[in-house]
Amino acid sequence: MGESFLDWVAQLPGGAIYAVLVALSALENIFPPVPADVAVVLGAFLGQRGIVSAPLLGFLCWLGNTASSAGMYFYGRSHGRRFFTTGWRRKLMPPEAIVALEKAYARHGVYGIFISRFLPGVRAAVTPFAGVAGMRPARALIPSASASAIWYAFLVTAGSALAQSWPRAQALLADANRALAVVFGLVIAIAFFFWWRARRRR
Secondary structure, three states: HOOOHHHHOOOOOOHHHHHHHHHHHHHOOOOOOOOOHHHHHHHHHOOOOOOOHHHHHHHHHHHHHHHHHHHHHHHHHHHHHHOOOOOHHHOOOOHHHHHHHHHHHHHHHHHHHHHHHOOOOHHHHHHHHHHHHOOHHHHHHHHHHHHHHHHHHHHHHHHHOOOHHHHHHHHHHHHHHHHHHHHHHHHHHHHHHHHHHHHHHO
């Protein structure tokens, strides 16, 4: 999203701005490349110009994102297992992989979902696979919604604080995403190390 998109959104009526940015936030869970994070920062940025209410837009974007995440969870719970057990799709996730997924979610599901929902790209896959694994709705959706609420609050705060400079707001978001990706990579590396050491001992 560049200056041209910012200019286009800023010229929309207030209701249309809410609708466009909430739609982007919701679509992230269906099509991960959609820049939902930038949409929220953009909304907060416009809020400081008096075009929209930044807190209200942040809440609505969070609500849209959480609703679509829940929708993907229930879709995965209803259709996911059948999707991966027919035809060529069986090769994508064979039965033993589904069993491993169920065990992983049973052991680490709640905090794994909470942490993963901060990560762009990864967050979209968390709740549908929780549904495929048969995780209970409360255990899957509450940590997902909680993590998203914290992240969206950060995005609104960042967009509001840097309302005089859209490039600075974008740079802050990029830095935050990179830092989260590094932390996530370190956590995965540490977890793999302990898993490997435990396996060697056995």
